[in-house]
Amino acid sequence: MKEVNYGFLRGNALSLAFGACFLATLAGQAFAGVADFNAQQVTDGLERVSLLDYVTSSSFAADVMENCQSEYLQFFLYVFATVWLVQKGSSESKEPGAEGVESEKEQRIGRHATEDSPRWARVGGWRTAVFSRSLGLVMGAFFLLTWAASAVSGWASYNGDQLAQRQDPVAFVGYLGEADFWNRSLQNWQSEMLAVGSMAVFSVYLRQRGSPESKLVGAGHADTGETG
């Protein structure tokens, strides 16, 4: 295929578009969240807060982080699961029989690397080992960091609610055993697992012409991993 000379915007359109959508929806969440928070404040006989006070509060941080952590968990599990598990006929899967980390030749590492291979794919040793797993490791690290942030901000928000309701606050260790923490975590995790599972199955039988997430429109249902 003839290589097209793309500028920065066109060459990064996907990430820029989703980045913009993220910022827009985050702003929308802030406005909807402060309205919801202030409705509860009035119910509890307390003063309303400003938008600035709300977006710097533990309540907003907890609501943002609980969603972020589940997204990174989803991709962390997805990246690793697709190494070892297959879904026959899915565009999200490797061919049955190709399970595992594959050979160095197939992965173009070490002496099988090409001129445009990243340096850490060529040098071998621990650098190649780390680089070979860097996508999953970073997703996993971001999951742990955002889950920790969700736990801390959720704890602060929970204790603020406890006091508003004339109840004692709890210690951090106590909060990790509270239904509030696990409800926030598990309600997000279930939807992520459902989404990935759905995509794995839907992509067997359904098509989206032109998308690399879909098989070719004319590809058979039994064809695995043949994307558009």
Added chain:
Amino acid sequence: MSERKRPVVVAAGMGVTALVLAGCASASGADVSRVAAAFENRSVDAQTRCELLAPATLNSVAQSSPCEEEIAHLPLQGGPVRSVQVWGGNAQVKLGGDTVFLTRTDGGWRVTAALCQPRGEAPYDCQVDAP
């Protein structure tokens, strides 16, 4: 900035942030303690103590007669501050003779509930409270 100096700057930044947050928390704790102690102190004039009530709680106290009259009949015992908890815009102060709940308003910390008795995991039963 050189590669060697960057980790030091980041660590210093985190340390300063932690100190600022600790300072802010302790400043809020001092304000909360002062308001709770003043509200419970029977030697402070009644009008000043009424002004320390959050609006919804003030309306509840002053339902049948002015707050200054009602507050004189409340068995507020005060005592030394035993513990302070500040979480966001809400706080709790446990004094020798009472547990007081407060909220942050535009005019500073205000008492939302007092004369509160614990009931295990259930909310405190407070004689002074918003409806």
